[in-house]
Amino acid sequence: MSMKTWIMLVLIILLTAGCGRREKEKSGPMTYVTIGTGGVTGVYYPTGGAISKIVNQKSDIYNLNLSAESTGGSVYNINAIMNGDMAFGIVQSDRQAQAYGGEAEWEDAGPQEKLRSVFSIHPETVTILAAVDAGIENINDLVGKTVNIGNPGSGNRGNAIDALENAGMDWRIDLKAEGMKATEASRMLQEGRIDAFFYTVGHPSSSFREATSGRRKVRFIPITAVEDLLDKYSYYARSWIPIEFYPNADNKENVPSYGVKATLCISSDIPEEIVYAVTREIFENFEEFKTLHPAYGILTKENMLEGLTAPIHSGAMKYYIEAGLK
Numbered sequence: 486m487s488m489k490t491w492i493m494l495v496l497i498i499l500l501t502a503g504c505g506r507r508e509k510e511k512s513g514p515m516t517y518v519t520i521g522t523g524g525v526t527g528v529y530y531p532t533g534g535a536i537s538k539i540v541n542q543k544s545d546i547y548n549l550n551l552s553a554e555s556t557g558g559s560v561y562n563i564n565a566i567m568n569g570d571m572a573f574g575i576v577q578s579d580r581q582a583q584a585y586g587g588e589a590e591w592e593d594a595g596p597q598e599k600l601r602s603v604f605s606i607h608p609e610t611v612t613i614l615a616a617v618d619a620g621i622e623n624i625n626d627l628v629g630k631t632v633n634i635g636n637p638g639s640g641n642r643g644n645a646i647d648a649l650e651n652a653g654m655d656w657r658i659d660l661k662a663e664g665m666k667a668t669e670a671s672r673m674l675q676e677g678r679i680d681a682f683f684y685t686v687g688h689p690s691s692s693f694r695e696a697t698s699g700r701r702k703v704r705f706i707p708i709t710a711v712e713d714l715l716d717k718y719s720y721y722a723r724s725w726i727p728i729e730f731y732p733n734a735d736n737k738e739n740v741p742s743y744g745v746k747a748t749l750c751i752s753s754d755i756p757e758e759i760v761y762a763v764t765r766e767i768f769e770n771f772e773e774f775k776t777l778h779p780a781y782g783i784l785t786k787e788n789m790l791e792g793l794t795a796p797i798h799s800g801a802m803k804y805y806i807e808a809g810l811k
């Protein structure tokens with residue numbers, strides 16, 4: 486554990502030891518732990534809330550209190566975990582693989598060898614939403630348009646760049662690329678300040694509900710010629726946008742695309758008991774957890790162990806072995 490994390494933990498323990506003494510006499514001081522998520526209109530933020538809600542039901546037993554914090558997204562979360570600024574982070578499976586392997590944003594810093602995965606959660610689809618009046622029907626129509634590809638701390642920015650390159654475009658030259666957070670993009674699209682935006686997110690998300698519910702007519706853009714991307718990167722899989730969630734979009738059918746998985750990550754420095762407690766509570770209260778967001782509809786205990794590209798943390802592994810899942 487980094488010095489900074491130690492100091493933080495010690496401070497928290499000292500601060501809480503005093504005020505919680507009477508209630509916690511038997512069980513000791515509370516440890517407060519943060520989960521880095523994404524923008525408040527994405528699915529990571531409510532997911533951080535859902536995980537916290539389940540685990541905090543047993544706060545008194547584990548002396549553990551979780552809370553979700555809104556952040557810039559996957560890349561930010563990985564860096565915060567590695568710096569010891571946050572314990573948990575929700576991270577796209579492709580970003581987890583890149584960080585662990587020292588690729589993409591981590592090319593200079595090198596492999597993030599202490600990165601560990603806990604479990605995977607909902608699938609995330611690389612999604613493009615465009616204004617109907619901008620005349621965009623396929624990805625190549627983005628040429629010359631003002632398009633939000635996402636803020637640098639997000640996971641989705643890299644997916645947008647990959648998708649554009651795969652379609653033969655250079656995001657720096659062929660379009661006017663914006664670097665805003667997805668939370669702002671919905672409003673910017675409705676206000677006519679951008680023509681389209683990319684967001685890799687679970688469905689349904691408040692972002693797309695908001696962006697499809699305004700006066701400006703919008704449509705999702707299919708991304709179909711992805712064979713090369715799927716061949717090159719094992720973390721990408723075909724996916725689609727379930728249109729039932731967005732009745733006001735111009736599309737009438739599900740929209741084909743491709744995507745990744747949201748995963749819960751942590752550093753190997755975080756104590757086993759904490760990771761064990763979180764894993765155990767989510768899996769033991771699995772049916773309740775699944776009701777907390779419609780994007781969890783397809784989750785099974787088994788598929789929550791798929792898409793993990795960094796090694797599983799020993800605290801999580803302890804539970805999986807106990808539960809016969811590994």
Ligand code: GLU
Pocket residue numbers: 522523524526527528529530557558559560576577609638639640641685686687
């Ligand atoms: N996939 C996005 C990212 O990594 C976040 C999506 C969300 O917040 O639900 O930045």
